[in-house]
Amino acid sequence: MQTNILWFRKNLRLHDNPALLRASESSERLICVFVYDEVIHYEQHGVQSLGPYRANFLWESLVALRGALQKLGNELIILKGDAADVLKDLVTQTNAKKIFAPHECGYCEQLQETAVKKFCELEIVDGATLLDINTLPSEPASLPNSYILFRRMIETNWDEQPWSVPACCDTPTKLPPQPESITIQGLEENPVSDSRTSSDRAVMQFNGGEEAALSRLSAYMWSGNAFENYKETRNQLLGEDYSSKLSPWLANGCLSPRHVYHEVRRFEKEKLENESTRWLVCQLLWRDYYHFASYKHGGDLFLGGGMRGQSCSKKEISISQTEKIQNWCNAKTGQRFVDANMTELLETGYMSNRGRQSVALYLVRDLGQDWRLGASWFEHYLLDFEPCNNYGNWNFQAGIGHDIRKANGFKIESEANRHDPEGTYQNYWLGSVS
Numbered sequence: 001m002q003t004n005i006l007w008f009r010k011n012l013r014l015h016d017n018p019a020l021l022r023a024s025e026s027s028e029r030l031i032c033v034f035v036y037d038e039v040i041h042y043e044q045h046g047v048q049s050l051g052p053y054r055a056n057f058l059w060e061s062l063v064a065l066r067g068a069l070q071k072l073g074n075e076l077i078i079l080k081g082d083a084a085d086v087l088k089d090l091v092t093q094t095n096a097k098k099i100f101a102p103h104e105c106g107y108c109e110q111l112q113e114t115a116v117k118k119f120c121e122l123e124i125v126d127g128a129t130l131l132d133i134n135t136l137p138s139e140p141a142s143l144p145n146s147y148i149l150f151r152r153m154i155e156t157n158w159d160e161q162p163w164s165v166p167a168c169c170d171t172p173t174k175l176p177p178q179p180e181s182i183t184i185q186g187l188e189e190n191p192v193s194d195s196r197t198s199s200d201r202a203v204m205q206f207n208g209g210e211e212a213a214l215s216r217l218s219a220y221m222w223s224g225n226a227f228e229n230y231k232e233t234r235n236q237l238l239g240e241d242y243s244s245k246l247s248p249w250l251a252n253g254c255l256s257p258r259h260v261y262h263e264v265r266r267f268e269k270e271k272l273e274n275e276s277t278r279w280l281v282c283q284l285l286w287r288d289y290y291h292f293a294s295y296k297h298g299g300d301l302f303l304g305g306g307m308r309g310q311s312c313s314k315k316e317i318s319i320s321q322t323e324k325i326q327n328w329c330n331a332k333t334g335q336r337f338v339d340a341n342m343t344e345l346l347e348t349g350y351m352s353n354r355g356r357q358s359v360a361l362y363l364v365r366d367l368g369q370d371w372r373l374g375a376s377w378f379e380h381y382l383l384d385f386e387p388c389n390n391y392g393n394w395n396f397q398a399g400i401g402h403d404i405r406k407a408n409g410f411k412i413e414s415e416a417n418r419h420d421p422e423g424t425y426q427n428y429w430l431g432s433v434s
């Protein structure tokens, strides 16, 4: 009787989960496992990678997934340790023949796969991005470096191309059971002690798990008219509906990007097609672009010289190295627009895209600090942290990505005046200036 392992990573859902479907169709006995591993939990530049909001969101997502798998006749075993070591032990103990796992574009995730392949057959199944990495117009290594060119290449007669967005796959209605003899005891409690939810002042409460993800998607798209105005509102700073707020669920794989895409297309057929509906798809393509760029550039994404491989100092850097970086992190720069955004991040784990761009540029240009410190701080605090998106966007803001950031005229005061002319956002987070 063939026993296999399904290694859950950033695919914490049942819907449109090709790795789950493949594993369930190919196994007589199936062990579903998630590992709190060295990619999720480590220290960099003096900052712990997994901060309190994401730790809470991740745990909620795992508990929700476990409940969903139990309804289908299986279970989720949650373990902690080096992923390859943990999986190796599991293979030895259960005599499993094969491991199934979703495709991941991150560099460290690629290294994990290489380590796992040394002791077991590993089948990597596509499904984390809008486009299927196996049917791109060219090998990932030959994709255009610039987003504009990438998007142009993808979108030309898109629906008729082999790289059109695949249909969502079926959700299994039943799963093969675990092996009867299995005795492995998984974690029953969140292993991260500093784990908490956002404050009440957050744009919205983000609950982990697939059900919450689908419910947010449905509310944003189909109730009210937020979605049809997305292009006009997306640079705002306050409130639940100026943007989709899907990022924490997309980042943890509680929501399939392809499901979002097909919902956009359904919305366009049944309700309205406009610039806003097209713009959301463009954002999902940014997400794909950074995933494929990460796959292509590997570890360079995390180095000071970024994906263009510019030369940079090899000196160790630390979050506690200057007062300037400390003030930026703790929302104490004295620049109210920056401090308001950083306060939102500290209290909630979320910050708007506009806010992220402004505080990143301010750190790099005005304070002259190393972008990697900002990226690590974001990694710790962001609910939606995802390595390709975070480090890709920081590369771009720091001017070391392939698309050159036109930020010569950047002035933080102008940003504040343009996006928060009455100071409403700043007053909301910092109180009004008396």
Ligand SMILES: Cc1cc2nc3c(=O)[nH]c(=O)nc-3n(C[C@H](O)[C@H](O)[C@H](O)COP(=O)(O)OP(=O)(O)OC[C@H]3O[C@@H](n4cnc5c(N)ncnc54)[C@H](O)[C@@H]3O)c2cc1C
Pocket (backbone or CB within 6 Å): 234, 243, 244, 245, 246, 247, 248, 250, 251, 280, 283, 284, 286, 287, 290, 351, 352, 353, 354, 356, 357, 360, 378, 382, 384, 385, 386, 387, 389, 390, 391, 393, 394, 397
């Ligand atoms: C310095 C910096 C760091 C960032 N770090 C992250 C991160 O760790 N994780 C993350 O998901 N996003 C990151 N972003 C991108 C973006 O800010 C967030 O995806 C967005 O603000 C999330 O809110 P939303 O879901 O309402 O987005 P919406 O505007 O509603 O967009 C829908 C989805 O498209 C994707 N998307 C939107 N903008 C981008 C973008 N610029 N790059 C890649 N994907 C995008 C996201 O998955 C998002 O959920 C970062 C941006 C900057 C400037």
